Amino acid sequence: MREGVLQTSALSKRYGATVALSDVSLTIAQGEVHAILGENGAGKSTLVKILSGVVRSNSGGMTLAGEAYDPHSISRARERGVATAFQELSLIPNMTVGENLLLPRASRRSFWPDSRSSILHRSADVLREWQVADIAPDAIVEDLSLAERQRVEITRALSHASRLLILDEPTAALPDPEWLFEQIRRLTARGVAVMYISHRLGEVREICERATVLRNGQTIDTVDLSGVDDDGIFAMMVGRSPDSAFSEPVAARPDAEVIVDVRGLSVGKVRSLDLSLKAGEIVGLAALEGQGQQDLFRALGGAARPGDGKITVGGQAATLGSPRRALRAGAGIAFVPEERKTEGIFANLTAASNIALPEISRASHAGIVYAGLEKNVSREVASKVALSPRYLGFNVGSLSGGNQQKVLLARALITGAKCLVLFDPARGVDVGTKQSIYAMMRDFVAGGGTILFYSSELSELVHLSSRCLVMYGGRLVADVAREELTEERLLAAAHGHSHEMKVAV
Amino acid sequence: MASTQINSGAQSRALPTMRQVVESAFPIIVIYLVMATIYSVVQPSALSLYSIESLFNNSLPLMLAAAGATFVILQGGFDLSVAGVISLANVVVAVAPIEGPLGALANFAMVVAIGLVVGAVNGYVVAYLRIQAIAATLATMIICKGVALLVLGAPGGYVSDFMAYELTASIFGAVPIAVVIAVAVMMFWSVFRTTNSGRSLLSVGQDEHAAALSGIDVAKARFMSFLWAGAFYGAAGYMLAAQTATGNPNGGDPFLLLCFAAVALGGTAFGGGRGGVTASLFGAATLMLMQKVLFAVGVSSFYTGVIQGAIMILAVLFSAFVQAATSRRNTP
Numbered sequence: 117m118r119e120g121v122l123q124t125s126a127l128s129k130r131y132g133a134t135v136a137l138s139d140v141s142l143t144i145a146q147g148e149v150h151a152i153l154g155e156n157g158a159g160k161s162t163l164v165k166i167l168s169g170v171v172r173s174n175s176g177g178m179t180l181a182g183e184a185y186d187p188h189s190i191s192r193a194r195e196r197g198v199a200t201a202f203q204e205l206s207l208i209p210n211m212t213v214g215e216n217l218l219l220p221r222a223s224r225r226s227f228w229p230d231s232r233s234s235i236l237h238r239s240a241d242v243l244r245e246w247q248v249a250d251i252a253p254d255a256i257v258e259d260l261s262l263a264e265r266q267r268v269e270i271t272r273a274l275s276h277a278s279r280l281l282i283l284d285e286p287t288a289a290l291p292d293p294e295w296l297f298e299q300i301r302r303l304t305a306r307g308v309a310v311m312y313i314s315h316r317l318g319e320v321r322e323i324c325e326r327a328t329v330l331r332n333g334q335t336i337d338t339v340d341l342s343g344v345d346d347d348g349i350f351a352m353m354v355g356r357s358p359d360s361a362f363s364e365p366v367a368a369r370p371d372a373e374v375i376v377d378v379r380g381l382s383v384g385k386v387r388s389l390d391l392s393l394k395a396g397e398i399v400g401l402a403a404l405e406g407q408g409q410q411d412l413f414r415a416l417g418g419a420a421r422p423g424d425g426k427i428t429v430g431g432q433a434a435t436l437g438s439p440r441r442a443l444r445a446g447a448g449i450a451f452v453p454e455e456r457k458t459e460g461i462f463a464n465l466t467a468a469s470n471i472a473l474p475e476i477s478r479a480s481h482a483g484i485v486y487a488g489l490e491k492n493v494s495r496e497v498a499s500k501v502a503l504s505p506r507y508l509g510f511n512v513g514s515l516s517g518g519n520q521q522k523v524l525l526a527r528a529l530i531t532g533a534k535c536l537v538l539f540d541p542a543r544g545v546d547v548g549t550k551q552s553i554y555a556m557m558r559d560f561v562a563g564g565g566t567i568l569f570y571s572s573e574l575s576e577l578v579h580l581s582s583r584c585l586v587m588y589g590g591r592l593v594a595d596v597a598r599e600e601l602t603e604e605r606l607l608a609a610a611h612g613h614s615h616e617m618k619v620a621v
Numbered sequence: 622m623a624s625t626q627i628n629s630g631a632q633s634r635a636l637p638t639m640r641q642v643v644e645s646a647f648p649i650i651v652i653y654l655v656m657a658t659i660y661s662v663v664q665p666s667a668l669s670l671y672s673i674e675s676l677f678n679n680s681l682p683l684m685l686a687a688a689g690a691t692f693v694i695l696q697g698g699f700d701l702s703v704a705g706v707i708s709l710a711n712v713v714v715a716v717a718p719i720e721g722p723l724g725a726l727a728n729f730a731m732v733v734a735i736g737l738v739v740g741a742v743n744g745y746v747v748a749y750l751r752i753q754a755i756a757a758t759l760a761t762m763i764i765c766k767g768v769a770l771l772v773l774g775a776p777g778g779y780v781s782d783f784m785a786y787e788l789t790a791s792i793f794g795a796v797p798i799a800v801v802i803a804v805a806v807m808m809f810w811s812v813f814r815t816t817n818s819g820r821s822l823l824s825v826g827q828d829e830h831a832a833a834l835s836g837i838d839v840a841k842a843r844f845m846s847f848l849w850a851g852a853f854y855g856a857a858g859y860m861l862a863a864q865t866a867t868g869n870p871n872g873g874d875p876f877l878l879l880c881f882a883a884v885a886l887g888g889t890a891f892g893g894g895r896g897g898v899t900a901s902l903f904g905a906a907t908l909m910l911m912q913k914v915l916f917a918v919g920v921s922s923f924y925t926g927v928i929q930g931a932i933m934i935l936a937v938l939f940s941a942f943v944q945a946a947t948s949r950r951n952t953p
Contacts, residue, residue, distance in 0.1 A: 170833075170834070189836075189838070190833065190834060190835070190836040191836045191838075194836060200834075202834050204830075204834075205831070206830070206831040206832075206833075206834030206835050207831060207835070208823075208824045208827045208828060208831055208832065208835065209827060209828065209831075210823075210827055210894065210895065211820070211823075211824070211827075215820060216835070219820065219824065219832075219835040219836060219837065220817065220820075220821060220824075220835060220836045220837040220838070221817050222815075222817060222820055223815070223816060223817050223820075226816075226817060226818075227816060227818075228812075228816065229812060229815035229816045229817075229819075230815075232815075272835075
């Protein structure tokens with residue numbers, strides 16, 4: 117065993133009540149390329165942030181090259197030889213490639229600038245060292261393609277990494293990883309360790325020797341990649357969750373009416389997508405982060421204007437484009453967005469006011485809204501989501517996250533829409549609320565409605581969906597029928613695994 | 622792998638792109654020159670040294686204030702304290718005039734110190750305590766105005782002869798000192814913007830998150846921008862005192878809105894990251910020159926505000942249009 121460069125033990129991080137990391141222990145050896153694998157929300161990004169000095173851990177210890185390591189800023193981490201190429205790219209758009217490569221100290225002296233040519237020369241040296249021949253040091257970053265920007269980001273990290281290089285989804289925008297792999301090999305030959313985070317297992321197997329699997333913020337195991345097959349890795353990523361939380365799923369009758377029909381939809385990352393939702397079915401959607409699911413949901417909910425395509429609701433062609441139009445379209449689509457705090461809720465109004473908002477005319481006489489009427493109007497739907505009537509008079513801001521979510525769902529129900537589009541409806545709520553939400557969803561489709569929902573939890577998709585779609589790179593890559601639904605199957609498809617892939621409806 | 626190969630790469634360019642030209646101070650300089658030409662045609666006496674001196678002496682306080690505000694706006698912030706600091710600097714110079722060139726220097730040091738203290742308070746509260754800039758700087762503005770009234774309850778006082786006469790005159794009887802100061806500020810900015818602090822400032826305004834991930838100390842960059850702003854506001858108050866030769870505890874009030882107008886006219890984006898001090902200097906000079914032009918062509922002063930506002934909207938629309946036109950090219 118080679119000497120360990122980085123060692124973490126029982127690392128944990130909480131954000132308020134949310135536990136992002138609870139127990140991460142791993143060792144990365146000198147000159148090793150070590151993969152970190154895990155589902156969305158397993159804690160990969162939090163681990164990256166802690167190691168690169170963006171956030172600090174709450175407890176646990178880290179050592180780097182034998183000395184204690186607890187960076188409180190990016191620069192401090194760099195001083196210790198840890199550099200990160202971030203997934204979200206951290207380049208300043210209107211500066212040159214050269215300036216970006218050398219930030220935050222483009223000039224060597226503090227109070228006097230280096231000449232433009234000196235900056236160009238030093239950055240050209242960096243580019244040359246890492247074999248980037250086709251990007252000019254004086255090109256402006258915002259003029260570059262995404263792939264070029266990603267290479268600049270990686271090059272900057274390469275140039276700072278003297279002990280550990282962290283690559284967070286480095287190939288997300290790279291059409292060809294060969295350049296990256298070549299640089300990784302050159303770097304590791306010098307004894308620098310690389311932490312490689314990617315959801316592309318093929319790449320991981322090509323470049324990495326060992327992998328550490330995270331699940332729910334905990335280290336599950338560190339394995340030799342040569343000794344375990346893909347299914348084994350997926351099983352570790354998914355884990356085994358108790359099935360008892362879910363009752364038997366519902367299925368649509370084959371002759372059920374089609375409520376929403378989407379043809380050739382293009383919006384944001386979504387490319388010519390076809391989709392149809394029938395009465396009586398709950399359709400799940402699985403996807404890794406950023407595959408276009410937000411765009412699809414926002415388009416259906418009317419929060420984003422589709423670029424192209426046809427959406428038919430209840431047999432009528434619909435031009436969505438605003439949530440109001442989406443509600444009015446044919447049988448109506450009600451959308452519950454992802455960010456309930458920022459997009460959904462009026463924290464300073466009562467729960468009843470929030471729920472009754474779409475039907476405000478029913479809660480008013482002669483244009484004046486009465487609190488009592490609001491409560492009457494909202495009471496019925498509140499019971500459908502098991503929201504206790506005593507909360508109706510409270511300000512929504514003072515309710516728990518779970519009850520806030522119930523308020524939002526009740527508001528979606530009160531519109532009378534036949535189609536609910538729910539983005540991760542049970543995220544971050546307690547188990548009891550989850551059960552109420554699941555029950556509400558089943559009741560809703562039993563009453564002739566249809567639901568499309570996205571969830572970041574695979575177990576939820578498996579147990580709740582009549583069928584489950586999988587989205588990858590803006591396209592639906594699989595439509596998994598009820599009988600074949602397993603978490604492993606969904607995970608493989610969500611990772612763009614090509615074998616066994618079926619083209620969606 | 623010679624460096625020549627890199628320099629001849631596909632994306633290497635010797636000439637600035639259209640967008641760089643438009644985002645620089647170039648458009649506002651053109652507008653300024655056009656307006657100056659119109660002015661000299663409708664008012665031939667404008668070309669006398671006396672008129673030029675008085676025009677620049679009138680403009681300089683606003684130019685300095687706008688230059689200061691630009692530092693804060695470039696990092697994506699907001700600073701209302703300008704009105705308070707100018708008033709305070711103005712009255713301090715008027716109640717404690719010190720004669721002679723060294724006295725003028727001492728007075729200058731006093732006002733810059735005042736500006737730095739107020740800037741440090743603003744910067745600390747906004748950058749480190751993360752209080753909303755608009756609330757924090759509104760408070761410091763009110764405090765400064767209050768202190769200015771305590772120092773001098775009503776317009777009055779006097780400034781040293783050196784300030785009142787020498788600083789508003791011309792060097793060698795040809796170049797107004799106000800122009801020298803403005804050029805010095807431009808030169809300072811052209812150097813500062815390429816220092817590490819200058820790059821940090823612009824980076825934070827461009828994309829705070831990316832700047833932080835690039836290793837830039839975001840809070841420090843914010844803090845420093847308020848310091849620079851305070852120093853420039855102090856200098857603006859100082860030049861206002863020199864020009865009016867007296868103190869006025871409300872002297873800074875008109876600067877509050879005009880200062881933002883000048884920055885906007887110069888083309889600096891209020892979201893931060895794009896623009897510069899030179900553009901704001903010309904923006905301020907253009908606003909002042911516009912008043913003269915309108916007066917010279919006989920437009921009633923009641924219309925001045927309407928026309929200034931309309932030109933500002935056109936300038937902002939123009940920069941938004943350029944922004945949209947040039948960024949569309951880059952989206953897939």
